[in-house]
Amino acid sequence: METNKVKQIHSFGQSIWLDFIDREIMSSGKLQKLIDADGVRGVTSNPAIFEKAITSSSDYDADIRKLSDSDKTNEEIFFGLAIEDIKNATDLFKGIYDESKGVDGYVSLEVSPFLALDAEGTAKQAEELWKAVDRKNVMIKIPGTKPGLQAIRQSIGKGININVTLLFGLPRYEEVAEAYIAGLEDHLAAGHNIGHISSVASFFLSRIDVLVDPLLDEKSLGDLKGEVAIASAKKAYEIYKRVFSGPRWEALAAKGAKVQRLLWASTSSKNPAFKDTKYVEALIGADTVDTVPLETIEAFRDHGIAANVLEDGLDKATETLDRLKAAGIDLDKLTQQLEDEGIDKFNKPFEKLLNAIEDQKTKV
Structure with missing residues (x-):
């Protein structure tokens, strides 16, 4: 029997997490099948995923009506629904969490996207959601904005598992890794163990190419189309290996600290011109996570190629970014634009979701 292609990825030290959640995938047994057959080892969610889940099915209607009898706001009603889903998913992944000794088996729940630029509000809600889910294998998602850095350090300092989301640029990624390490040091200094704390830094890929590729022809760099995001990710992995080594990190590792893995x-x-498994195939490597939509998992299962390639072509990755800079393309400025747009891309579905809850409340 042929080895499952998605499962093969795990043999190279990378964990595949599913970038999707709804009640149907759990109640039907589909998620359990992805765990068993494809070796899926975690789940990520975001406001857009929950908006689609809640507005495209009737699975949540009765709970919305029940929760609307209270004096809860629409946002509180949403988090009530989401927390129930997250709890059910963490229970499905508990075996993986236990077997991997806390490396995998995580399910991510994001703070309100309205808080993306509010450090104090983000840290407060992260703690509230952490306590409400009350599972060792939940991760609270905090966007890696400039204000988010403070919230990340504060949350790690309280022993909360954090998935840092919306990362596009290399300087910001390094700041996020620093915030994680500082948070571990804070937690340790307060007299706590740090071995249970887990975190990932979610580096976004295809959106980089969507923004950069149209600029390349203007600069006679057409040969770099579809390559900038992958080059950035490879350079991020270089930063990861540098940051999570040396005396400062080794002192924490001696106390049981886990590295903050990069998550693609x-x-x-x-871009329909690209292979549908392009970004998964290009970045398979040790101590990383890839969170993948269901349709991309299905595509990889059918025709993906699993190989340990993450550290291949590092010279080419450096050259790619150098050529952009020489041509006057400011990648730092573009990745800041992507961060700003990313916040908006989560705010809009969240607003739509809250409006849908309001509409549902009025139905008998």
Whole structure:
């Protein structure tokens, strides 16, 4: 019997998490099948995923009506629904969490996207959601904005598992890794164990190419189309290996600290000219996570190629970014634009979701 292609990825030290959640995938047994057959080892969610889940099915209607009898706001009603789903998913992944000794088996729940630029509000809600889910294998998602850095350090300092989301640029990624390490040091200094704390830094891929590729022809760099995001990710992995080594890190590792793994996000190909498994195939390597939409998992299961390639072509990755800079393309400015747009891309579905809850409340 042929080895499952998705499962093969795990043999190279990378964990595949599903970038999707709804009640039907859990109640039907589909999620359990993905765990068993494809070796899926975690789940990520975001406001857009929950908006689709809640507005495209009737699975949540009765709970919305029940929760609307209270004095809860629409946002509180949403988090009530989401927390129930997250709890059920964490229970499905508990075996993987236990077997991997806390490396995998995580399910992510994001703070309100309205808080993306509010450090104090983000940290407060992260703690509230952490306590409400009350599972060791939940991760609270905090966007890696400039204000988010403070919230990340504060949350790690309280022993909360954090998935840092919306990362596009290399300087910001390094700041996020620093915030994680500082948070571990804070937690340790307060007299706590740190071995249970887990975190990932979610580096977004295909959106980089969607923004950069149209600029390349203007600069006679057409040969770099579809390559900038992958080059950035490879350079991020270089930063990861540097940051999580040396005396400062080794002192924490001696106390049981886990590295903050890089997680590849936005891994579906947005350009139909690219292979639909392009971003998954290009970045398979040790001590990383790839969160993948269901359709991309199905595509990889059918025709993906699993190989340990993450550290291949590092010279080419450096050259790619150098050529952009020489041509006057400011990648730092573009990745800041992507961060700003990313916040908006989560705010809009969240607003739509809250409006849908309001509409549902009025139905008998």
